[in-house]
Amino acid sequence: MSSTCVSSLPLSVATNPKSTTLALEKCTTLSQVRQLHAHIIKTNLTTHASCVAKLIHALSRSCNPYDAVSVYAHALSCFQLKEIVFCVPSVLRACGRSSAFEEGKQIMGFVVKTQLWCDPFVANSVVRMCLEVGVVELARSVFDKMPVRDLISWNSLLTGYLRAGEIDMAREVFEKMPQRDLVSCNAMIDGYGKHGECELAEEVFKVLSVRDVVTWTSMISAFVLNRRPREGLCLFREMLSEGVQPDAPAIVSVLSAIADLGFVEEGKWIHNYVLTNKIRHQSFSFIGSALINMYAKCGQIENAYHVFRSVSQRGNVGDWNSMISGLSLHGLGHEAIEVFLELERAKLVPDDVTFLGLLSACNHEGLMDEGQFYFETMQLKYKIVPKIQHYGCIIDLLGRAGQLDEALGVIRDMPLEPDVLIWKTILSASMKHNNFVMGRKAALRAIDLAPQDSSCYVLLSNIYAKQGRWDDVTKVRSMMRNRGVRKIPGCSSIFVDGKVHEFLVGKAMDLGHNQNVMFKLEEVVSRLKLEGYEPDLNQVFLDFESDEKESQLVLHSEKVALAFGLLSLPQGLPIHIVKNLRICCDCHTFMQLVSKIYKRRIVVRDQNRFHHFDKGCCSCRNHW
């Protein structure tokens, strides 16, 4: 019992029922309630119904809500029912919060038999109790039998369905509601967003004439969750221009959109906004991790580190996890290990996310011994059961190093079924080491598991192409056609003069970016050829004639974006490119040569990681 509790609760005053009831109302912590609970028993105030009712009310909101149920059970033996009947909603709340379904059901039986049932406030408490303990069907039947329903009844059922992930039932309730308020609309936007129904969320958002910060935040995160970061960012700007001040969840969502897009200037603006608008005081804990993540994904690992240093002493493992994954993205395996060791020295406890970052960092830098060591540490020292992604890192690490048999051994011994990503890992390792037999097997397994994923077909057809088996290439292509599988077109974007410029593979000619970009690209290609560059025609999926293959390769979107960057950015500035797919070998060599011959720093973020090209070398040391 701390002295501050005693001083804020003058027990000496609480000698009669009235003052005790008042003191209970002022309680803000469980220890204060406990203190008064003991006091009530000691001074025999338990004979006063009003004191007991207040106590139940206070306890039902505490972090040990079951105490309220116990006090109520005790009160039943001392009082007449009518004296404590107004405790019922509080006890029901306590039953819901402490998952005491049996006790809750008894009270429910009592409610249904008495006229309490006609009081919407009590009836709503019954519905909410059922929803909180997870018996959604019972909640529905109680709801259907309710003699009087108000907006709160409808909203309780709606949020209950949403929490249980029953989106169709929630939708039905939402559409049947006789009247709606902002709370139900916000809940619905949020629910649709989380269930991949972004268009439905938009429908609700658009018809609203009044929107609060929760409405905007729910819609922004719906866009971000459904891989529509650009629209998320636009909506965030719109929210600001309407004069709505964003809350911490809105900031976290928009930072995640910016990270996906790689628009660092926007990210810096938000960072500054957070600092000047003092949003950090509300809830900086999530914002810190989101900022680290954003800077790392936008290629500014120094800035990520700077934010990390300013928040790391808070001891929030999430910040450390963001930093470790950020370093991994940049292939900085040793630095990631350094941060991890620092985390251990700070006596923080790593979780499965920490190890995922750490293992992928070891993987991106090809640190075989370290990777295996931390895979063991995670299980033996920290008792964390590896998930499929952790196995994926180890399998990838072995596969890239050419130890395909060992990698297959891990798959055989692991207690989980290999998923499509595991087979794709084996597939790309087989490609790298020219093991076409294994590659073909892995490709077929991957296609079985994910028949709509174009990348597996592309790799399988590349295997056949490498062996000159053009008939099989044709077969794969017709299989794709028959199944309606579409290849995701390569797309690269580059940020110049505050604007994003996008380039789609093979489409550069039609762009309004005028002929200059194409002239520049031709000039770069011929200059590189003088330095010994030979296009790697193996990278071309289609079985074109050699000349045509070459022109296809030149039009890979990152090359066109690079030419545009060389034209429009002054010499000293690095060129930042974001690519939606993995960079191909030919483009990789191309970037290396340009960084040397044109003396430019080039940063490419592909689907998997960052490549920092400088003086003819890449930070990934050709390991990706």
Ligand code: ZN
């Ligand atoms: Zn390429």
Ligand code: ZN
């Ligand atoms: Zn690279």
